[in-house]
Amino acid sequence: MTDYEIVIGLETHIQLNTTTKIFCSCKADSWFDPPNTNICPVCTGLPGVLPVLNQAVVEKGMLLAAAMHAEIQPVSYFDRKNYFYPDLPKGFQISQYDRSLARGGYLDLPMPSGYVRRVSIHKLHMEEDAGKTKNAGRERLIDFNRCGVPLVEMVTGPDLRSADEAAQYLIRLRQLLRWIGVSEADMEKGHLRCDANVSIRPRGADYLNPKTEIKNVNSIEAVRDAIEHEAARQIREVEAGNRIEAWTLEWDEDAGVLRKMRSKETEADYRYFREPDLLSLPITDEWKERVLAGLPELPLERRARFMQAYGLPEYDADILTGERNLSDYFEAAVQAYGGDPKRVSNWLMNDLLRMLNDTGRTADQLKVTPQYLAEILKLVDANTVNTSTGKALLAKVDQSGKAPRAIVEEEGLAQVSDDSAIRAVVQEVLNESPKEVESYRAGKVTLMGWFVGQVMKKMRGKADPSLARGILEELLGGG
Amino acid sequence: MELCDLSAYEIAQHVRSQKATAVQVLESCLERIQKVDGRPGALDAGELTAEDRLRVHAFITLTEERARAQAEEVDRKVAAGEDPGLLAGVPVSIKDIFCVQGTPSTAASRILANFVSPYTATSVARMEEQGALVLGKVNLDEFTYGSSNESSAFQPCPRNPWNLNHVVGGSSGGSAASVAAGEVALSLGTDTAGSIRQPAAFCGVVGLKPTYGRVSRYGLIAFGSSLDCPGPMARDVTDAAMMLQTIAGPDPKDATSATVPVPDYIEALEEGVQGLRIGLSPDYFRIAIPDARTGKYHTEPVPAEFEQAVLRAAQVLAEMGAEIIEDVPMPNARYGIPAYFVISRVEAASNLHRFDGVKYGYRTQRTPADLRDLYRKTRAEGFGLQPKLRILMGMYVSAAQYSEQYYQRALRVRTLIRRDFDQAFDPDGAVYVDALLTPTTPTPAFPLEAVYGDSVMMQYADQLTVPANHAGIPGVSLPGGLTAEGLPIGIQLLGPDFREDTLLRIGRAYEVATQDDPWRQEEPQSAHL
Incomplete structure (x- = not known):
């Protein structure tokens, strides 16, 4: 059997998280609103209305273009894409065609198995979303709320070579969109929608075979599954001597099957022409500079820097840069702490991430600020509290919002390092446990842990454990 | 003279000075409409009756209640000493291609016959803010697609007040007719290829197509979005200036509206033409028509009466101190x-x-x-x-x-047409003119049904007006005489971007100089109904 490789390109529609729609002042986000409540004459295409471009859309588009390393064009244009559909109230979509916001660009995907896949960006443009159509028996219901919600359409080159790479692209894209703050990128809510173009060819070939387009793959799992199914189908067809036809397929996520929507023998003619109701869109250097000044260090750059500057393992760096808040938190804590960054990473990854996951918050919402985390680490380092008290402090601070040091004082949590105080308690424990003392002295040295535990218990966890152990060893005379 | 025959300027004066109330003005207009308009345009209107042939039929919808409420408000403001606005008590009609909240906004098409707009076009809102009384929506060619109004789905279509067997022109035909017949003082029209200027010429009124972007298109049901311009239709130049003053200016709802400051058009009116350079172009004294079979152009001169009307205007303006520049080349006009x-x-x-x-x-x-x-x-x-x-x-x-x-080729032609004007209006160019003086149309209003059905010929009625739409420049059509048959002749002034003030000023000078011409004393046929 021939060894095949899969060739995949992804078309994504990214809903920008602006307050208002792209061409009118209706609220853009209607997730919690009933149908047809965030609408006006403009976005419902009444006769005589005109679009007015929302500047915030352009600025978010510019941020995204820059983050994709695309070249922002000094002048771009809007065009009309003409077609009939009930949820497209004007009978055309205002989009960008041959002179769009940005050109070129790429996204690097570090794959878990170690290599990096560079995915080229073929197309990046702004456009308006259409409404939603719902079939209810013999009726079609249309919700215009989504009409005019700003989108960036981004199309990759045929550069992805496996379902995993496709999934990884979406994971990295989603991370990036949230990171630069241009989209909530929630696939379930349709903020990030994806169509996949799939073809196969003998490994090593440099031509492209006819592709099929899979619509409606709206989760990362769905993308992976649908592509795997489709590639397997194409291989079966080709092996059986059949031709692959340029179908449009739909992924049924529940049934886990692909359905043919239509044959796509000829491209639809959308009769694109310049939108006469909008002027050209010039982007001056000043504007671009001002907007891009707000572009943060990108996740992959930060990931590399965390490994290099802080000596973090790739695993830690990847998790800590998974989300911008978390990575900001980490850096702020490292700064405030001044000690070993790996120690900060450990505490973050072991304890704080769990707190975040349990409560569904992001790092910036924690009451344990990076400064408080650093303070706790310092308290532990100075033996003012022991490690377990330190970890307990995390929860206390997060509940009260009080400074760790204040809680330590209020609750008397400071570790006792006073030799005579610990010595007195040790003596007490030994007096109360003659049998254990005897066993220990007879050679059962593993009882040491038990003795330390007893001392800690009496001192409500505040004893310096190593000091307690030293005194025990001394008084038990075993050492 | 009845109140409804006064100019908008005079009406506003009367209302402000309480010589007449806005309600009285309204009553006078309603009476005129009652007398001359006949049944309003409607779908499935049946055969024309003999009486229909003797009426103007400008209106599709009368908005008497809206106008009355406004008139009462204007009178209240005047009585209370408040500013009633520039167009206080001035009766206006609106081409039914504009959306006006709560009124049917039909575009003269069956497909929008039952559409009642939930919002108001910017230009209409601006007129109402200045005290205008919106009497109703007037007829047009369906979706503005035509030059005679015969294509309206709402029949009977308007008939020319100067000769009721002739067309009003179009597409702003109802607007021109309603103004010419004294039903209203002003009308809001639109011009995509000449749709304000051509019916203005046919009906003997002033029609101004502003610079593209000078007046907001918000609420105008679009035809050719890159060409459409709302603009005033009036019985004289001063009234057109007042109306432009009201509707011009940037609109946050129209991205293509210009932010160029709006000058005081009224103040500039009486400045005369001394020192202005006014051009004549041979390319505007003939029309070029392609042969349907061969595609070759043959040219025909415009009728002698039209040429004479323009030359007479040039002479009048020259006598007032303008410099007339002949032979301004406009080689691409024929491709318009x-x-x-x-x-x-x-x-x-x-x-x-x-x-x-x-x-x-x-x-x-x-x-x-x-x-x-x-x-x-x-x-x-x-x-x-x-x-x-x-x-x-x-x-x-x-x-x-x-x-x-x-x-794509047509777009390139458009650029060439624009270049013709850029060169003519360039102060450093070979022939520098402040304005171009031309006939508005190659013919007077044609008899009803004479041309309708010949789409191509109907379109060539716009040959002298359409270049301004391609170029985006302003143009105004002024009454320039009557033909031997008694039909109005229109003369056109074209100027550089945003120089409506210059055009109005020239128009006003011409008006003053020809005030006592015999043709100015003639009344339209509708005045004798």
């Missing part, structure tokens, strides 16, 4: 109509997509088999001939395989 055929139809076809029977307007009463069938039946029944022709042609010339050959 073919380029317009292509560009306007591409935009029109796209603009008509929204009329699909889904959201508003007409929907087929027959049971559709599926969605596509709903579209087809609705659009087949809802659109008249003109929209259908334009959709067909627009879809054809914008198709991927033809776009380069037609649409």
